[in-house]
Amino acid sequence: MPLIKTNELLKFAEEHKFGVPAINVFNYESVKFAVMAAEEARMPLIIQYFPGLDVHASLDDIRSITINMAHKASVPIALHLDHSRGFDIAVRGLAARFPSVMIDGSSLPYEENVELTKKVVEIAHVMGVDVEAELGHVGTGSKIEDFFNPDNFTKPEQAVEFVKLTGCDSLAVAVGNAHGNYVKTPELQFDLIKELREVLDIPLVMHGGSDIPYEQMQKAVQLGMSKFNIATEYQRCFYNTSVQFYETNERPGNYFGNLRALERPCIDFVKEKIAMLNPNNFSL
Numbered sequence: 001m002p003l004i005k006t007n008e009l010l011k012f013a014e015e016h017k018f019g020v021p022a023i024n025v026f027n028y029e030s031v032k033f034a035v036m037a038a039e040e041a042r043m044p045l046i047i048q049y050f051p052g053l054d055v056h057a058s059l060d061d062i063r064s065i066t067i068n069m070a071h072k073a074s075v076p077i078a079l080h081l082d083h084s085r086g087f088d089i090a091v092r093g094l095a096a097r098f099p100s101v102m103i104d105g106s107s108l109p110y111e112e113n114v115e116l117t118k119k120v121v122e123i124a125h126v127m128g129v130d131v132e133a134e135l136g137h138v139g140t141g142s143k144i145e146d147f148f149n150p151d152n153f154t155k156p157e158q159a160v161e162f163v164k165l166t167g168c169d170s171l172a173v174a175v176g177n178a179h180g181n182y183v184k185t186p187e188l189q190f191d192l193i194k195e196l197r198e199v200l201d202i203p204l205v206m207h208g209g210s211d212i213p214y215e216q217m218q219k220a221v222q223l224g225m226s227k228f229n230i231a232t233e234y235q236r237c238f239y240n241t242s243v244q245f246y247e248t249n250e251r252p253g254n255y256f257g258n259l260r261a262l263e264r265p266c267i268d269f270v271k272e273k274i275a276m277l278n279p280n281n282f283s284l
Helices: 006-016 028-041 051-055 059-072 087-095 110-126 144-148 156-166 190-199 214-222 232-248 255-276
Strands: 020-025 045-049 077-084 100-103 130-135 170-173 204-206 227-230
Touching (some): 006 020, 020 255, 045 059, 087 100, 087 110, 100 110, 156 190, 190 204, 227 232
Parallel strands (some): 045 077
């Protein structure tokens, strides 16, 4: 079926009370396995790409691979460009015809974040492209203060103003989450998620969804979050499976064999995330 618009999918997910994994990909196989998982689970999925990986695979290549697989898939697949940290990067995503892009000005002073986000939104909307923005400090899991210090959390009143001023289509928020590997188990701020959902009328996004406890992720879905970014755990699945393959395989250097061995564990990993974010057992 045709590629679905990211925000259309997120609004559908919110209506039917499930969350959508946004799986960060890095090559052909990582796209293929994620789409295969969505088909087996009979649920939609977001494929997203971090622009810093374009030294390995260009934005055009990832877009083409994903669109080709989406057209062949029997479930809705969306495509999103993750974490454009500057105007030029977001524009590259638009030039590569990504149907959805993120502009991340969260490290800038508030006024500059508003200005940057608004500028990207104005251009993207002319092209029919969705824009995800970020407000609050979603730092790194290696720094406890990044995801435990309330000063870093998204402030509801400011979020309302930010969305009104920028016109962004979805908002990534800081609610006790962080990117990468966590050095301490995160504790999501459920009262804050609930308040943000009550005051905002656009989809809410959680970055750093890897390794957050199952129960916390399900509660975040039930409170109305729609998009959950999964990157660290997916790469770890590739790595751990490859290590096991090469340690036990009788044919050293059998790279194709490794690719085949990766398929089922990676598909099952994505299916587990789809199930986790579907507490009400919705199915297409």
